[in-house]
Each structure stands twice: as C-alpha cells, then as structure tokens.
Amino acid sequence: MLEISNLTHVYGSGPTAHRAIDGLDLSVAEGELLSVVGPSGCGKSTLIRCIAGLIRPTGGEIRIAGTPVRDTPDNLAVVFQDYSRSLFPWMSVADNVALPLRRRNMDKARRRAAAQEALESVGLAAAGKKYPFQLSGGMQQRVAIARALAYRPSLMLMDEPFGSVDAQTREDLEDLVLQVRGHHRMTIVLITHDIDESVYVGDRVVVLSKAPAHVVGDLKVDLPAPRDQITTREHPDFVHLRAEVGRLVRGVEAAAS
C-alpha cells in the first residue's frame, strides 16, 4: 500500500542545513495500522508531510498503491496533532467535516449526509450545528477524525493525534481509532511519541532514530483481539513489547546524548 524507499529530506542548504530524514525505508501493507515512534524532533512530522505530498523530499521515493506521490494524493487524509489549528473555526462542525467532500463531486445533500454519518461514527451525532470552539479538545479531535473518515481515504495519516488531550480522553480516542479501522477498511499510519500507545493501537511498531531519521526497529504486535485498555495493557505480550520498544527508543536517546 505504502512504499517508502531511501527517503531523505534536508531543510535548507549550506552549513545551516538540517538533515531531517536520511535513507528511510518503510513499507506498510494494505489494511495495516502502523505505529511510528521516535524521540521528539526526530523528523516524524517531516515524514508525514512527505507522504502527504505537502513537502517534496530531497531524495528517495514514496509510492502509494503503486503511484509515486506528487502533490497531494486524493486517497489520503491527515489528522493533525493540533486540532485547534486544523479545524476551521468559522465553519460549523458539519461544514468542517463536509468541506473536503467537494473533491468527491458530491452534491450538497450527499455531502451533508456523509458528514452526519461520519459524525455519528465518532459519537458526535448531535454536534453538527455547533462550532469547534463549543466543543472540548477531545471532541474537536473526534471532529478531525470524522472529517478524515468522511473523506473515505485508503490511507489515513495521524500525526501525534492525541498529544494535546488528557489521559482519559486519550484512551477513548485510541479505542475510537481501533473501532474505526474495524469498520472502514483503511491503512493507518499513526505517529506518536507515546510507547504504550504505539503498542496498544498498532499492528506493527516502527522505531525511528533521532534526526536524521531512519528505522532502528520494526516489531510485529500480536495481541489478542479485541483490545481493551485494561486487559490488553496487562497482557504479558504487551508488557514485553512495550519494554522492547522502550529499550529501542531509550537506546536511540542514549546514543544521541
């Protein structure tokens, strides 16, 4: 589904150049939920922006479903970390969700119906007429997820989507992601700096090095379904995996300092 080969990106040039990604190889299978973990400032956001076609990498290639990424692919949606900046405050919740559907050549009635359906699937059926500022942070991020779902992408990128909400909301949103990918067949790449989260949500966890980023670890997560915030987290495999991911991330940090 997603093939990244020898991806390199350098910001600027000369002595002040910042090498964010260096020779990163990664492939994600159709329908897979991949967690990407790495120390902060390791180029995770650069990776997302390269995949989404928002920045053109200085080297390497990204293919989505076989097609090289140029501009922004139309089968891809992004959930940004900062919902307060990615939702448009001048539009109602329903309009925010329906906005991208213009690209899908849907008429107004169908856009509205699709937005309502997406809002229902994230548990916000009654919030359509409200404005983003009238909702809590967790609800706003649900709206951002609903917007991505309504768009029906085959690949959804999530850039530290739960970084700005409290712990309880975070767990709810993690379960929402698991539930959503059960309903919609889509490939998800979730970027996070939270080790537990990467294991709890992912089918696979990839650990990135400090910048310039490359892959230092790639672990399969084989936990019994359905996952549950209490029982999964006390499962011996979970405990083992989170320790292993933790060691890899720590190793990265130790090597860097």
Place this chain on the structure above:
Amino acid sequence: MRGRLAGGARRLAGLWLVPVVIAVWEVTTRLLEDTDFPPPSTIVTSMYELWFSGPPSRLFFTDEAIGNILPSLGRMFAGWILAAVIGVLLGVALGRAPVATQYVDPLIQLGRAIPPPLLVSLFALLFREELRTQLATIVFGVIWPVLLNSIEGARSVDPVQVETATVFGLSRRQQLWRIVIPAAAPKIFAGLRLSLSLALILMVIAEVFAGSDGIGYQLREAQREFETPIVWGAIVLLGVLGYLVNSLFVLAESRLLVWHRQATRAT
C-alpha cells in the same frame, strides 16, 4: 455573558456625561453671548430648519437634506466600497505572495504617506469632473488600512489550516474563498472599520474643495455667508453620522465574526 452585560452597563453608565457636557455648553455659550459660539439649542434649531423640517411623507427631510446629505453618504459609501473591494483583493493576493509584497511594500509606504487632501487638486485636473475627482480622493485616502490589514491577515493564516486544505484537495480558488479570506477576516474588518471613518473625513474634504453639493459644500457656503450656526450644525451632523456609521459597522462585524470573538475568548 455576565462580562458582556457588565460591559453594556458600563457603556450606558458613561452616557450621563453627554447631557452634562451639553448643559454646560449651553449655559456657557448663553452667558458668553458671542455669535461665533452659538448655544447648542440654536445649532440644533438651525439644523432642524435646514434639514429636518420637511413633510412627513419624506420622513421630515427637507429638499436641502435630500440634495446634500444623501449625495454625501452616497459618495462616502461608494468610495469606501470601491476601496474595500480593491484593497481586499489586492491585499489578499499580496499577502499570499511574500516576495511580491517585498517589492511592492516601499510603494505602499510611499502612497500611504501622501496626504490625500493634496490630491484633490491633482485628481480635479486629471478627471475634470466632480464625482470622479471626489471618488478618486476618497478611494486613494481610505484604501491603505484595508490593503495593509488584508496583506497582514492573508500572510498570517495558520500554515496548518492551509496544509489541511491542501491535503483535502481544495483548489486554489476554494482555498482563497473558504480558508484564506475567512481566516484573514478579523484583520480585514479592522482595516475596513478604520477606512470607514477615514471615508467620512475625505468625503467632507473632497466636497469642501471640489463640490457643488453635499454636507462639505454646505459647510463651505455657510462659512462664506457667515451663517455660524450652520457651520456648527454641519460639524455636529458629521459627528453624529460618523458615530452612527461606526456603530452599525461594529454591530455587523460582531455578527459576522461571532466565531472569532468566541474562539479567542475560549482559549
């Protein structure tokens, strides 16, 4: 909600000063008995006789009012709207093109520094026609706040909002109308409001120097004929008009930008 009520009450409480000032003004001018400083009651009477003693069928407007106040307001709004359209479109385009702005900025600073009243003579020579001269003066005088604020507003649109719109495949045109202009709207409105009060000033200036009707023209004529109460009356009328127009604009702005006020309050 409570904050808004308290604010409203405070604003109303400030109004007591108005009648006090008028009363002091009335008493002082009556004691002074100087024809250059007529008491407010005399000013209001002459305003009433000149403009507001018409037949009820015309809402009590006299011929003088219809022949002067309406053209003045028409010129002011026409000039302002023209400047707003040009200023917003040009400003938003420039705001999204930082390199172009760097080139154009010195020109803008220069244009803004020219006192617009000086240009009445130039425009009169260029256009040789009253209305165009007046409109050009108003447009040239009021475009700068709209232009500069639109540039600033469009330039400071949150990059995440633009990235979101790009990811979800909004065309450039859709991004302009649905993302950039709404995001820049609070700044654009600040510019429009400033321009509106400038438009009133320039309307009067254009009429005083190059008018054959309008409030500015009447002001000039009254001065020539030593009709002091009418000179004062025109000034009062302009003050009241400025206040009303600004209040209406603020009302419209607060309706249109509810999201902005609420969203900034919430954070």
